[in-house]
Amino acid sequence: MNSDRVLLVDDEPDIRRLLSRYLGRLGYIVQEAADGEAAVALVKAAIPDVVITDMAMPRLDGLGLLEQLRRLDPGLPVIVLTGHGSFENVIAAMRCGAAFDYLVKPLQDLTMIEVAVARALEVRRLRARAREADQVAAIREMAVTASDKILNPLNIILLSLAQLTGEGVTAEAKTKAAAHVEAAVETIARVVRQMRTVARYAPREVLPGLREIDLDQAAGDEKRDVQ
Numbered sequence: 001m002n003s004d005r006v007l008l009v010d011d012e013p014d015i016r017r018l019l020s021r022y023l024g025r026l027g028y029i030v031q032e033a034a035d036g037e038a039a040v041a042l043v044k045a046a047i048p049d050v051v052i053t054d055m056a057m058p059r060l061d062g063l064g065l066l067e068q069l070r071r072l073d074p075g076l077p078v079i080v081l082t083g084h085g086s087f088e089n090v091i092a093a094m095r096c097g098a099a100f101d102y103l104v105k106p107l108q109d110l111t112m113i114e115v116a117v118a119r120a121l122e123v124r125r126l127r128a129r130a131r132e133a134d135q136v137a138a139i140r141e142m143a144v145t146a147s148d149k150i151l152n153p154l155n156i157i158l159l160s161l162a163q164l165t166g167e168g169v170t171a172e173a174k175t176k177a178a179a180h181v182e183a184a185v186e187t188i189a190r191v192v193r194q195m196r197t198v199a200r201y202a203p204r205e206v207l208p209g210l211r212e213i214d215l216d217q218a219a220g221d222e223k224r225d226v227q
Contacts, residue, residue, distance in 0.1 A: 003029060004027075004028055004029065004049045004050070004121055005028070005029045005030075005031065005046075005048040005049050005050075006023055006028045006029070006030050006031070006048060006049065006050050006051075006052060006117060007030075007031045007032075007033065007039060007042060007043065007048040007050070007051045007052070008020055008023070008030055008031065008032050008033070008052050008053075009032075009033045009034075009035070009036065009038075009039040009051065009052065009053035009054060009057070009062075009065065010034070010052075010053070010054040010057070010081065011034050011035055011054065011056075011057045011058060012054070013034075015054075015081075015105075016032045016034075018110075019052065019110075019113065020032055022110050022113070022114075023113070023114075023117065026114060028117070031048065034057075035057045035058050035059045035060055036053075036057055036059060036060025036061060036062070036064050036065035036068070037059045037060045039051070039053065039060075039065055040060065040065065040068045040069075040072075043068075043069060043072050043073070043076075044072065047072070047073050047076065048076070049077075049120075049121055049124060050076075050077050050078075050079065050117055050120045050121060050124070051069060051076060051077070051078045051079070052078075052079045052081065052113070052117070053065055053066075053078060053079070053080060053081065054080075054081045054082075054105075055080060055081070055082045055083070055089060055090065056083070062080060062082075062089075063089055063093065066078060066080075066093050066098040066099060067098070069098075070098055075124065075127050076124075077100035077101075077120035077121075077123060077124055078098070078099050078100055079099075079100060079101045079102065079103065079113070079116050079117065079120060080093065080099045080101070080102040080103070081102075081103055081105050081107075082102055082103070082104060082105065083104070083105050090102045100120050100123070101116050101119065101120065103116060146191060146194075146195055149187070149191045150188055150191055150192075152187075153183075153184035153185070153187040153188050154184070154188070156180055156181075156183075156184040157180075157181050157184045157185070159180075160177040160178070160180040160181045160184070161177075161181070163177040164177050164178065164181075
């Protein structure tokens with residue numbers, strides 16, 4: 001029994017009941033919404049794994065729902081149920097990436113929706129793995145960046161301590177060495193504070209190809225999100 005969640009959106013109760021029972025028997029957790037506005041409210045409360053939606057609905061139609069879903073979760077796969085009258089709208093939605101797949105109503109074979117849902121879930125899982133791989137790579141690069149920012153001032157401290165403890169060092173040289181130590185300690189403290197901030201930093205989306213997190217940028221983004 002799986003725990004994948006499917007949101008079914010259709011203003012026709014009989015269709016919702018038929019598809020909900022069928023998907024439920026396959027082990028999916030199914031939520032139902034009678035129109036786009038109700039669906040948006042459910043998605044805001046908890047993002048499902050797949051959305052199946054009709055196009056012609058009251059209050060907020062399928063196109064409006066697709067637009068709202070892209071804002072809430074750009075990677076959420078949406079399967080559109082369409083009649084021939086709204087076929088062009090579906091093709092346009094698929095071309096811009098708003099819809100993952102479509103099925104033409106009335107459905108002659110319910111296994112078609114079973115296959116479509118399974119494909120959508122597999123694609124969503126693959127996308128999640130790709131994001132995780134990018135996140136791991138980004139974290140590794142952040143660790144390298146942070147270590148460099150700490151090791152450099154540490155080297156300055158070691159050199160300055162050698163000056164402070166050396167023989168025949170003038171008072172002026174000792175004053176400069178002490179100032180270098182103080183500046184290096186402040187640099188290390190700043191990097192540590194940034195790392196603690198970045199530890200709470202949760203970027204909304206890891207962009208493909210991201211390989212380095214700038215500590216200053218990430219800390220600033222996190223502060224703006226808090227404000």
